[in-house]
Amino acid sequence: MKKITDTELIRSANRRDIIQTLRLHGELARVEIGDHTKLSPATITSITSELVQQGLIIEQNVVLDPSGGRGRPKVKLQLNNQAAFYLAIKLSINEVRFMLGDTSGTIVAQATQAMLTVTLNQEQLVDALSKAIEEFIQHNEVKRSKLRGLGLAVQGVIETQGKGILWSPAIKGKQLELVEQLQLKSQLPVFIANDANCLAVALTQLPKYSKLDNLVAIQLGYGVGMGLIVNGELYQDASAATTEFGHTKFSLNGPQCRCGGRGCIEAYVGDYAIYRDASAIYNLPPTDMLHPSEKQMLDLNQLTEQDNPAMAQIFSQAGTVLGMGLANIMALFNPQKIVISGPGIRAYEHMKESMLRTLHDNLLPYHQAENVVEKHNWDEDMAGLGMITIMQQHTD
Structure with missing residues (x-):
């Protein structure tokens, strides 16, 4: 096996830096790439020449000196959006969403398919996913030679080494090693990440948050997830690539959580918890209590907007529990921003x-939360955009 030298690692890091700079800022001259990356002109010239030869970036828009002098023309560089593609797959309860990203990270095709994920064992799930993936690739006429990888964004606990899922409410069973099986079926690199981590990574690609080194993303919805950016990198612990904020405790004797414990933040704030509490008061339509639909949750919002005091109290309690959790985050990490998003953002107000x-009542005296917490409107593509970025970080 060839030994990777420090020089090769540095060059690979510089290459990724240049590609990412073009993703964030679009068309740039080499000197402008230097302004953003602080790399030397020689390094930029060498790496960009290699990328041009590989077809990953293209040269265009020669800007001539308006004075008519004989100076060297300025050449603009931009990513070749047709050079590489990435297929992100958002695996939810009984639903799979496919999002195809191009070299720039823009989603260029997508589809949603019903799939009874909670009833399938590992072999059945791999077969169903493989079939659906192949159908999506063929329908969108994606050249396999340009497809850099498949990425699964999944709610739940993901094994740190990226081999599979330790537990997810969307999937039957535990410790499913999906990655290797999907790689064998698809003959493509396969990546996997927690969906809240994907949200955090997606936020870092937005100009508003791209300069932040320490950011917390809270994803509200069926459950409560958290993605954590520390020193500009996605945080992962020693055994599971997930920070289980939703399963930290608010009360030892609180309501039952779907994890089996009691008093978790999620047991007050998750969609299923809010629907459970509302069902104890109102004669709501029959449903699977653990999986209320988007329409059912919007109906509860509407009750609150109609000045219904009991429903308003349920949301107020959820806000109190979430606020205590945020105070704990401030005490532990003191991030620059806490961004709240996810489908559950519908109830933010x-x-x-x-x-x-x-x-504010539970902050330490020397911590300030003014302008730290804010919401970001939810977009169903967020998890896919984050997963595409994660794949690009591994394959650029």
Whole structure:
């Protein structure tokens, strides 16, 4: 096996830096790439020449000296968006969403398919996913030679080495080693990540957050997830690539959580928890309590907007619990931003007052939360965009 030298590692890092700079800023001259990356002109010239030869970037828009002098023309560089593609797969409860990203990270094709994920064992799930992946690739006429990888974004606990899923509410069973099996079926590199981590990575690609070194992303929805960016890198612990904020405790004797414990933050704030509490008061339509639909959750929002005091109290309690959790995050990490998003952001305004009040009441004296917590409107593509970025970071 060839030994990788420090020089090769540095060059690979510089290469990724240049590609990422073009993703964030678009068309740039070499000197402008230097302004952003602080790399030397010689390094930039060498790496960009290699990328041009490989077809990953293209030269265009020669800008001539307007004075008519004989100076060297300025050449603009940009990514070749047709050079590489990445297929992100958001695996949810009984639903799979496919998102195809190009070299720039833009989603250029997508599809959603029903799949009874909670009833399938590992072999059945791999077979169903493999078939659906192949159908998506063929339908969108994607050349396999340009497909750099498949990426699974999954709610739940992901094994740190990226081999599979230790536990997920979307999947039957535990410790499913999907990655190796999908690689064998697809003959493509396969990556896997927690969906809240994907959200955190997606946020770092937005100009508003791209300069932040320490950021917390809270994903509200069926459950409560957290992605953590520390010193500009996605945080992963020693055994599971997930920070289980939703399963930290608010009360030892609180309501039952789907994890089997009691009093978890999620057992107050998750969609299923809010629907459970509302069902104890109202004669709601029959449903699987653990999986309320988006329409059912929007109906609860509407009750609150109609000045229903009981429903308003349920959301207020959820805000209080979430605010206490955010105060704990501030005490542990003191991040530059805490960004709240996810499908559950639909109820943000109903939780905001009690959430912020509880947060401020429980801050340490030397911590300031002014302008730290904010919401980011949810987009179903966020997990896919983050997963595409994760794949690019591994394959650039």
